[in-house]
Amino acid sequence: MPEPALIELRPEGLYCAAGDFHIDPWRPVPRAVITHGHSDHARSGSAHYFGTRSGLGLLHARLGANASIDALDYGAQIALGATRVSLHPAGHILGSAQVRVEHAGQVWVVTGDYKRDPDPTCAPFELLPCDTLITEATFALPVYTWPGAEQVTREVIAWWDLCAARRVPAVLFCYALGKAQRLLAELALRVDRPAYLHGAMVELVQRYRDAGVAMLHTEAVSESAKGRDFAGALILAPPSAEGTPWMRRFRDASTAFASGWMRVRGNRRRRGHDRGFVLSDHADWPALVATARECGARRILATHGNTDAYVAWLREQGIDAAPLRTPFGSEESAPA
Amino acid sequence: MKAFAALYAELDASTATRDKVAAMAAYFAHAAAADAAWALWFLAGERLKRIAGSALLRELLGRASGYPAWLVEESYAHVGDLAETITLLTHGDPQGVPERPLHAWVAALRELPTLAPEVRDQRILDWWKTLGDEQRHVLNKLLTGSLRVGVAQRLVVLAIAQAFDLPADRIAQRLAGSWEPTPDSWARLTADAATDDDRSDQPYPFFLASALEQPAPALGTCTAWLAEWKWDGIRAQLIRRGDAVAVWSRGEERLDGRFPEIERAALALPGGCVLDGEILAWRDGRPLPFNLLQKRIGRLRPGARSLTEAPVAFVAYDLLEFDGIDRRALPLDERKRLLGIALQDAANPNVILASPTIDADDWQTLIAAREQARMQGVEGLMLKRRDSAYQTGRRRGDWYKWKVSPFTLDAVLIYAQAGHGRRSNLYTDYTFAVWDGATLVPVAKAYSGLDDAEIARLDRWIRAHTRERFGPVRSVEPLQVFELAFEGIARSTRHKSGVAVRFPRILRWREDKPAAEADRLQTLQSMASASA
Numbered sequence: 010m011p012e013p014a015l016i017e018l019r020p021e022g023l024y025c026a027a028g029d030f031h032i033d034p035w036r037p038v039p040r041a042v043i044t045h046g047h048s049d050h051a052r053s054g055s056a057h058y059f060g061t062r063s064g065l066g067l068l069h070a071r072l073g074a075n076a077s078i079d080a081l082d083y084g085a086q087i088a089l090g091a092t093r094v095s096l097h098p099a100g101h102i103l104g105s106a107q108v109r110v111e112h113a114g115q116v117w118v119v120t121g122d123y124k125r126d127p128d129p130t131c132a133p134f135e136l137l138p139c140d141t142l143i144t145e146a147t148f149a150l151p152v153y154t155w156p157g158a159e160q161v162t163r164e165v166i167a168w169w170d171l172c173a174a175r176r177v178p179a180v181l182f183c184y185a186l187g188k189a190q191r192l193l194a195e196l197a198l199r200v201d202r203p204a205y206l207h208g209a210m211v212e213l214v215q216r217y218r219d220a221g222v223a224m225l226h227t228e229a230v231s232e233s234a235k236g237r238d239f240a241g242a243l244i245l246a247p248p249s250a251e252g253t254p255w256m257r258r259f260r261d262a263s264t265a266f267a268s269g270w271m272r273v274r275g276n277r278r279r280r281g282h283d284r285g286f287v288l289s290d291h292a293d294w295p296a297l298v299a300t301a302r303e304c305g306a307r308r309i310l311a312t313h314g315n316t317d318a319y320v321a322w323l324r325e326q327g328i329d330a331a332p333l334r335t336p337f338g339s340e341e342s343a344p345a
Numbered sequence: 346m347k348a349f350a351a352l353y354a355e356l357d358a359s360t361a362t363r364d365k366v367a368a369m370a371a372y373f374a375h376a377a378a379a380d381a382a383w384a385l386w387f388l389a390g391e392r393l394k395r396i397a398g399s400a401l402l403r404e405l406l407g408r409a410s411g412y413p414a415w416l417v418e419e420s421y422a423h424v425g426d427l428a429e430t431i432t433l434l435t436h437g438d439p440q441g442v443p444e445r446p447l448h449a450w451v452a453a454l455r456e457l458p459t460l461a462p463e464v465r466d467q468r469i470l471d472w473w474k475t476l477g478d479e480q481r482h483v484l485n486k487l488l489t490g491s492l493r494v495g496v497a498q499r500l501v502v503l504a505i506a507q508a509f510d511l512p513a514d515r516i517a518q519r520l521a522g523s524w525e526p527t528p529d530s531w532a533r534l535t536a537d538a539a540t541d542d543d544r545s546d547q548p549y550p551f552f553l554a555s556a557l558e559q560p561a562p563a564l565g566t567c568t569a570w571l572a573e574w575k576w577d578g579i580r581a582q583l584i585r586r587g588d589a590v591a592v593w594s595r596g597e598e599r600l601d602g603r604f605p606e607i608e609r610a611a612l613a614l615p616g617g618c619v620l621d622g623e624i625l626a627w628r629d630g631r632p633l634p635f636n637l638l639q640k641r642i643g644r645l646r647p648g649a650r651s652l653t654e655a656p657v658a659f660v661a662y663d664l665l666e667f668d669g670i671d672r673r674a675l676p677l678d679e680r681k682r683l684l685g686i687a688l689q690d691a692a693n694p695n696v697i698l699a700s701p702t703i704d705a706d707d708w709q710t711l712i713a714a715r716e717q718a719r720m721q722g723v724e725g726l727m728l729k730r731r732d733s734a735y736q737t738g739r740r741r742g743d744w745y746k747w748k749v750s751p752f753t754l755d756a757v758l759i760y761a762q763a764g765h766g767r768r769s770n771l772y773t774d775y776t777f778a779v780w781d782g783a784t785l786v787p788v789a790k791a792y793s794g795l796d797d798a799e800i801a802r803l804d805r806w807i808r809a810h811t812r813e814r815f816g817p818v819r820s821v822e823p824l825q826v827f828e829l830a831f832e833g834i835a836r837s838t839r840h841k842s843g844v845a846v847r848f849p850r851i852l853r854w855r856e857d858k859p860a861a862e863a864d865r866l867q868t869l870q871s872m873a874s875a876s877a
Contacts (some may be wrong), residue, residue, distance in 0.1 A: 137591050152420045152433040153413055202702040272433070274357070279797060283360055318419045325413065 015092075015117045016143060018333060023119065023143070030059075032119050033327035039056065042094065044121025046071050046186060059087075061096050063132070064104015066216040067186070083132065086111075095131035099123035100134035101290050102187035103217055109137055111135060118304065121144045121157040124289065125296040126155060129194040130187075130222045142259045142306040142335060147291045148269050149311070149319035155269065161286050162195040167257045168265060168284050173241035178259040182282070185210045185247040187290050190217040192267060199291035205230045205239070207246035207255070230258075269293070301328055348372060349384055349447045350479040353486075356494045365496055369504030378528035379448040381611045385534075386526035388501050392491040396454050399427055402488060405466055409473050410434040425763045425770045428485035432478065439477040454487055499738045509535045514550070517737045518797040522547040522597055535538035548582040548593040549619065549665050550675065550737045554727060554744035559638065559869055561747060562708045564728065571677060571731050572703040572711050574658055574723040575746050577635050577833065578625035579642065583607065583697070585614040586669070592624075600624075602645055606652065607659045611695040617669030618687050619662040620795060621735075622700065627658035627802065630695075636835045636845060661688065662700040662727075665735055673735035718749045724832060752846075752862045752872065755855060758825040759785055760817045761807045764792065772807045772819065773800055774850075777829060779842075781866040785823055786842045788869065789831065794851030803854070826858040827851050834873045842866060844873045 016025045022034030030040040037054035044050055046067035051060075060068045062080040062109050069076060081087065083106070086095045091113075096106035101122040108119040118139040125134045149314045165181070170177035183189050189210050194217075196204070203226040207212060211229050218224065230244060239259050246268070250256060269289025270276040277285035292300065299321055309330040311319050316332040323330035355368040369388070373381055405419050412434065416782040424430045445453070457465050466624040472484060486492050502520065519534050528596060557564075564570060580595040590611040592600040601608065614620075626633035626641065637655040644651055664684040665673050670681055684699055691697045703726070705711045711726065718725045725748035733743035756777035764773035774792050778785035795803065803825070830852045837845035843866075 068739065100728060149422055150420050151410065151416065152424055152430065154433075273770060274429055275425055279771070281797075315423075318416060324414060 015112055015115055015141070016119065020079075025089075025092060025110055025112075025117075028089035028094060028110065030089050030094070031055075032108050033121065040089070042089075042096075042108050043068060044099065044108060045102055045121065047102070047122070050121065058092070059089075059096075060061055061104045063108045063220060064106070066214070066219055067102075067104055070212060070216060077309045083135075097137055098132035100125060100128060100131060102224065103131045103190065103220055104274040105131060107135070107137060109139070115140050117141045117143065118306075120145055120300070122147070122291055124292050124298075125300070126158060128158070128191055128290070130190050131215060131264075135176065136300070136303055140306060141308045141310065142301065142304050143310045143312065144297065144300065146297060146311040146314035146316045147289065148289065148293055149297055149315040151294045153272055153289075153293050154295055155272075155289055158191075158288065160193055160269075161288045162192075162199060164284075165192070165196065165265075165267075165286055166200060167276075168263070169243050172213045172263050175263075176240040178242055178244060179238035179263040180246055180256070180259055180264045181246045181267060181286075182246055182248050182251060182264065183288075186286065188267055189245050189247075190214060190222060190224060191290065192288070193227065194222055197223055197225045200225070202226075202243075203228055203244055205233070207244070207250050209247050210245060211252070215327060254256050258331050298322070298326075299307045301330070346445045346480050346483065347444055348376065349380065350483040352384070352481050353492065353494060354479050354497060361685040362500060366498065366500050366504045366507065369496070372509040373505055373508040377446065377448075378531040380446050382526040382528060382531040382821070383447050383451050383530070385501065385505070385506075387487070387492050388494065388496055389498055389520075390491055391564055393451065393487060393524075395456055395737050396457055397465075397488050401466075402427060402431065402469075404432060406431050408555045419819045422763065425768055428482065428489045428511045431473070431489075432482040434472040435481065437474055437476040437481045438476070439475060439480070442475045446564065446573070450484065450487070472747075476839075496730060505535065509546070511535070511537075514737050517550040518547075518790045521550045522593060523599070541818055544590065545585065546584060546591040546748055548584060548591075549621075549671075549735075551580065551582070551595050551621070552736045553739040554729075554746045555739060555741045557745040561711065561728065562864045564745070567705060567708050567711065569731055570728045571698050572705060572714070573662060573727050574703070574718070574721060575725045575727045576623040576625055576632065576700070577747065578623040578632070578638055578660070581622065581624050581659070582665070583611055583614075583620045583622065584758065585611050585616060585620075586782075587616065603641065603647070604659075605656060606693075606696050610691060610693045611659075612794045613691050613693070614697070615668070615687055615690055617666060619664070619666035620659070620684070620687070620697075621663035621665055622659050622661035624657055626655045627660075627695075628656055634722070634835050635833060635847065636822065636837065639751075658695060659697045660700045661697065663735060676732040676734070677729055678731045715747060715749060723862050734755050748832075751832055751848075752834060753828055753830050753852060754779065754788075754869065755826050755828050755858060755862070756788060757785055757823045757863045758821060758827060759787065759823055760818055760820050771800055773804070774828075776824070777827060777849075779864045779869060780861075786866055788840075788842045788844065788866070789829055789846050789849035791827075791829060791851050794830075795854065799854055823860050825859055826855040826863050827853050828853040834869060836873045837868075842869070844869045857867070 015027060016023055019037040021036035021038055029036045030042055032042045033044055033050040034041050035052055041055040041058050042290050043060045046064055051068055051071045058076060058078040059276055060312045061083060062082050068078055081096050084095055085097055086093045087282045095109045096107055099105040099107045099121050101124055103246040107121055117249055118137045168231045169179050183192060206227050206229050208231050214227055223300040223303060259299055263285060264282045265284035266280055266282045267286040267288045269291055271285030272287045309323055309328060312333045319332040320332050335345045353370055356365055359365055403417055407414050421430045450564040462811045473481060476484060502513050502517045506516050524530060526645060565714060582593045584591040590608045594600050618809060626638040641647060641651060641655050643658060661684060664680045664687060667683045667687060686697055703714050715726050728745045728747055729742045755781050758775055759778045760776035761772040762774040766769060776787050778787045807819060807821050811819045812822060813820045829849050831846040831849040833847040835845055
């Protein structure tokens, strides 16, 4: 007889009946456990939230200052209904967590978004032994393997230097929460020059500073004097700023994009940027396969991404796996 | 090959023309002749043929990566380019492997088909294991076909000119016609002027017109411009030098033997004479439909039957050389005068004739003439500045093509296939159909015409509405209607629909239109009858 599912998919999101709570629900619910602060995982409107202490500032930024949130330390267990629940580092962004749920001798883990590569802005991924693993699969094809962040950072600096030599601004597009701060932190390990920020990033960068993350000194573009010459400057901006009037002040700018999707040339070329830097906060294919194997789970359920190839490959490796259809987009889910 | 691979990476990464030219110039200035010759060959879009088949490479990729065939295929479908898929799924360690120059790599690649299969396979697998990312990627590009690096020939010419401090048009001219990637050819290409006279059958680089995008009167005084019909044939140069005749297409391929009636007639031209014009299927002073000409293109030595069924003529509109002297710098009016003199002696005016000019003192007359174009069997008008020199490549300002508005039809998207290059993991190659009763019959394939945002949106729609997959092709639910434009339509026995359209492209995504309201095959068939 198959074991009953401890966590199941409901119209409003992943639901644990034994504990009567949801994980990253996309509709308002009474009790929501949140893995991290990206908008497709942390949605407002629920009556009560549980999140990590290190991610609390970001959750309030996303859910509102008045949202009712219980902050948990990594690894601390709480009782929810008949279950014991704890949050563990996912290595995705500051305060990101995997959710471990234990009930009647069974352990289920929901990874949320995760990566296993080192990241100076957040606690490293913790491998959790479990019976069932519900995992992301955003980059689940073997063509997606990440170069080391150190190599990518060197490429970014070389491009920045080239822009400085040519006296043009260097505009680097990246996601406003997570990627921007990781880039600023990686750069701070190697260079000591200021960078400029699009307005959408200013508060988020400040939250990371509040959490004690060391990053390049930053200045808001909007606070620069009118007509300022940005030649040779590095400017970080969210992809949504592309093609807006805001970009006009960076005349002759060289543009770049930092994302895991940049691994494939078609994505790189289509965006029409001068450079594509392969830097992702998600697990690459080797990490997805290793996690499935190392956690010892008897069953893997894969959400958002190339789940079909991943599930079929795991099955060929003798690991029971199935897709779990969720509407999680994730900030990196669409290559367009 | 290290330097060439680095050049490839730099060209691939840069979007600015200036950077591309500078990168190529730096490479050519330092490369050995044997390598530079091959680099030029590949940058010009040429490829090594029949080195290793796609099926073989995919099988070897399975072995090299350890992934089953289906996962290799899945990865390939996602990436869209086999060379890149191989690069991404293999991992080479270049430690201690000696550098092999580009020309030596070419020799190694060409040797592959002569080897026993096991030896050949092992060699490819070893290369993948021992080359770093950049070199492995270029090698894979050469194994699978052309580089597709996206530099225009004009830029390559400019780079060589920069590297050797020579005028660009001299390089362009030395490159026109046939060019072999050997150290000797490279030496001739980059030498000083003196060595040019041994190329008696070589054409001049073609001057290309740009599309007229503004209203014609914006070009200024009408009388400063010469107007003639824009023929829908094969652009060609007819070369009469010494006691020989050569015919070159705009693609700089020799067409000798395909059009014997033109070659025969050309012998009557004065020696040392080069004409630029159009080869057309031609009868009784009028062009015949393009598909008749098409039957002749593929025929190397046409028999008596095709000579009578599809007779051809060379309609000359420019003269580049006369009395053995390069006349390209003369004003167009003067070249036209010399063209008239050259043609006086031509034996058969039905086979070699001057393209008539359209007399007009004002734009109104020309606008009216253009309206008549389709009835004349031409695509529109050409407008050429009367004082213009014959230049090289596509330079805006002196020559314009002023085409008539295209035909249009509304058709339903039925198949989609991933594109290449920068569109390689998007569905961008579409097949469209029209209604024949209750069934949809494919009538056109089209690639261009949508903007990037529309392509991305349609790509998502295609993925969500796929019915079946046949390899790289998906059939989709027949729901989306597109307005297509095309230049011509003719009856055809080779197409299931019974009609063939020329240069189809997408004008608009008609999201307002239900599939049931797309055009009927009958409409197209009557269009074909009307324009025959």
